[in-house]
Amino acid sequence: MKHYIKRLDKRILIGLGFVSVGVLYLKVLSPTFNIHIPCPIKHVTGFDCPGCGMTRLSLSLLEGDLYQAFRYNSLIFILIPLFMVYYYSVSKGKKKMSDYLLYSMLIMTVLFGILRNVPMFSFLAPTLV
Known part of the structure; x- marks a missing residue:
C-alpha cells in the first residue's frame, strides 16, 4: 500500500509540475513575449487539425470562460x-x-478533424480570435 501511495504522489507532483509550466507559458510567457505554439498541420495544409484551438481553449478555461x-x-x-x-x-x-x-476516441478524433474542415460543419472549427 505504501508503495502505491508513493507512486501516486510522484504522479501527482509530476502532473502539477506540467500544469504549472503550462500556466506559466499561457499567462506569462505567451502574452509578454508574443510566443505562440503554431500548428504544423494548419501551417502546411491550411486545415484545422483536431487539436487546433487548444491553446485558446486553455486560456479561456483559465479565465473561467467555459462557453468560449x-x-x-x-x-x-x-x-x-x-x-x-x-x-x-x-x-x-x-x-x-x-x-x-x-478505438472510439480515435475514430471520434479523426472524424472531428475531418468534419471541422467541411463547410456544413464549420461550427466545429475554432472561433476566430
Whole structure:
C-alpha cells in the first residue's frame, strides 16, 4: 500500500509540475513575449487539425470562460470524460471495454478533424480570435 501511495504522489507532483509550466507559458510567457505554439498541420495544409484551438481553449478555461473554451475545441469536453472511463477500465483489467473506448476516441478524433474542415460543419472549427 505504501508503495502505491508513493507512486501516486510522484504522479501527482509530476502532473502539477506540467500544469504549472503550462500556466506559466499561457499567462506569462505567451502574452509578454508574443510566443505562440503554431500548428504544423494548419501551417502546411491550411486545415484545422483536431487539436487546433487548444491553446485558446486553455486560456479561456483559465479565465473561467467555459462557453468560449467550448467554441475553440469542443472535442476535448467529450474526450476527457471518456479518457477517465478508459483509464478506470484499464486499471480494473477490463480489456474489451478499454479497447472499445480507445478505438472510439480515435475514430471520434479523426472524424472531428475531418468534419471541422467541411463547410456544413464549420461550427466545429475554432472561433476566430
